[in-house]
Amino acid sequence: xSREITIAISGASAxxxxxxxxxxxxxxMQKLWxxxxxxxxxxxxxxxxLPECCDRFKEMTPLEYRSFCQFRKDAMLKFFQEQAEKYHxxxxxxxxxxxxxxxxxxxxxxxxxxxxxxxxxxxxYPTAAELQIAGIVPGEDxxxxxxxxxxxxxxxxxxxxxxxxxxxxxxxxLDLLLFSSxxxxxxxxxxxxxxxGCYFLGAVSGERCTVVDPQGEVAAxxxxxxxxxxxxxxxxxxxxxxDNHFEKLEKLKAKYGRDVMIRDPGRVGTVLVTSKxxxxxVREMLTxxxxxxxxxxxxxxxxxxxxxxxxxxx
Numbered sequence: 001x002s003r004e005i006t007i008a009i010s011g012a013s014a015x016x017x018x019x020x021x022x023x024x025x026x027x028x029m030q031k032l033w034x035x036x037x038x039x040x041x042x043x044x045x046x047x048x049x050l051p052e053c054c055d056r057f058k059e060m061t062p063l064e065y066r067s068f069c070q071f072r073k074d075a076m077l078k079f080f081q082e083q084a085e086k087y088h089x090x091x092x093x094x095x096x097x098x099x100x101x102x103x104x105x106x107x108x109x110x111x112x113x114x115x116x117x118x119x120x121x122x123x124x125y126p127t128a129a130e131l132q133i134a135g136i137v138p139g140e141d142x143x144x145x146x147x148x149x150x151x152x153x154x155x156x157x158x159x160x161x162x163x164x165x166x167x168x169x170x171x172x173x174l175d176l177l178l179f180s181s182x183x184x185x186x187x188x189x190x191x192x193x194x195x196x197g198c199y200f201l202g203a204v205s206g207e208r209c210t211v212v213d214p215q216g217e218v219a220a221x222x223x224x225x226x227x228x229x230x231x232x233x234x235x236x237x238x239x240x241x242x243d244n245h246f247e248k249l250e251k252l253k254a255k256y257g258r259d260v261m262i263r264d265p266g267r268v269g270t271v272l273v274t275s276k277x278x279x280x281x282v283r284e285m286l287t288x289x290x291x292x293x294x295x296x297x298x299x300x301x302x303x304x305x306x307x308x309x310x311x312x313x314x
Contacts (some may be wrong), residue, residue: 001281002274005149007176007287008045008089009201011227012036016104017057020064021071029055029072030079036228037290043230044155046149049092051205052106052157052180056095062134066104069096081115088113090149091271092203094180095157096136106130108154108180110145113200119145121154125162150175150235153196157181160188165197170295174198184208197239197295214239215272217265229303234261236282237274239294248289249273260285270294276298 013033017025033054040048055076056065080093094108099122106123122139123130130136142165145152153174159165159182160179169177169192177192179185179202185192193200193212199219200212209222220231240249249271253262259277273291275282286293292300 001274004035004232005046005148005235006043006230006232007201007211008040008043008048008230009203009209009211009222009228010036010040010048010050011053011204011207011222012054013205014055014057016059020057020060020068025057026072026075027120029057029076033079034083037087039228040230041087042071045089045230047090047092047176048087049178049201049203050180051203052094052182053096054094054180054205056113062129065096066134069098069104077109077111079110080235082109083226084113084145085115090118090147092154092178092180094203096134104135105139106136106156108156110147110154111151112147118300119143121156123156123159124165125159125176127158141174144169144172144174152176152178154178154180155192157183160185160192166192170195172196172198176201179203198231198294199235207294213263213272215263215268215270216267217263219274234274234276235271238282238286239270239288240273240291241294241297243269243272243289243297248291252285252289252291256280256285 003246014029021099080091084091090113092110093111097105097107099105106126107120109120110118112118121143124139126136126138143154151174153169174196175198177196177198177200184204184207189200189202189212194216199212211220211231212220214217220229222229241280261274261276263272275283275285
């Protein structure tokens with residue numbers, strides 16, 4: 001059944017602050033983000049994704065930002081909790097953070113509509129500078145949060161380069177992968193969305209913000225004029241390979257008409273099937289016509305190839 005959500009992504013960044021270790025600096029940062037979030041107010045998004053270290057002033061050194069984080073403590077977190085309540089939205093707030101044990105983390109915290117903390121993710125693969133200069137302590141695993149919007153996973157900036165992290169996420173059946181960053185990643189965004197079979201939401205500071213669909217197609221992006229985007233996604237979808245499915249997909253479309261969308265980007269051998277029905281889910285549609293999802297099709301092909309390799313050795 002159709003599961004439409006409205007998401008917003010910001011790539012805003014703060015300007016220079018001459019005296020970042022005072023209450024006026026914290027207040028200035030809060031005013032900046034209050035103005036930025038106000039742009040999304042009329043769209044009433046279900047989720048707003050913010051970029052990496054979103055409360056870091058421009059030209060701050062790693063050690064200066066660490067000092068700022070020690071000074072501001074949870075002031076910015078409380079601010080975003082209030083904003084989540086104000087706009088009745090979830091907010092993915094990414095910033096450096098001292099945890100309960102005193103470890104300095106690069107962390108994204110998912111804030112619920114009532115200001116509650118739904119969960120968090122600590123960057124698994126900080127850069128050498130983060131580790132050696134700033135003193136960031138890396139996280140140790142993926143983080144998946146089941147919430148009203150679906151299953152959400154997270155990655156931060158340099159994480160995008162590491163197969164070990166996304167191999168784990170690929171097995172989690174995510175609906176959304178939230179990427180907070182100061183680095184875009186280019187084709188890696190496409191690669192990771194395809195691997196994980198989910199929507200990839202890239203909030204990149206000072207760069208192009210993007211929504212990439214489960215097939216690796218850019219579904220929405222910010223522009224060189226405006227550093228933010230807002231769009232609606234339907235999460236009741238599945239990627240299907242064309243092999244053995246051409247006629248079945250035609251029959252599926254013939255029966256459900258406008259209640260199903262089949263998106264063919266070309267050249268990749270797959271389509272994105274999305275249910276627009278109010279009563280039938282996409283997986284119920286696929287089951288009805290004997291259609292399997294691409295992830296299962298690939299696993300079956302791999303197992304079959306292994307079987308034939310074993311036979312050839314006998």
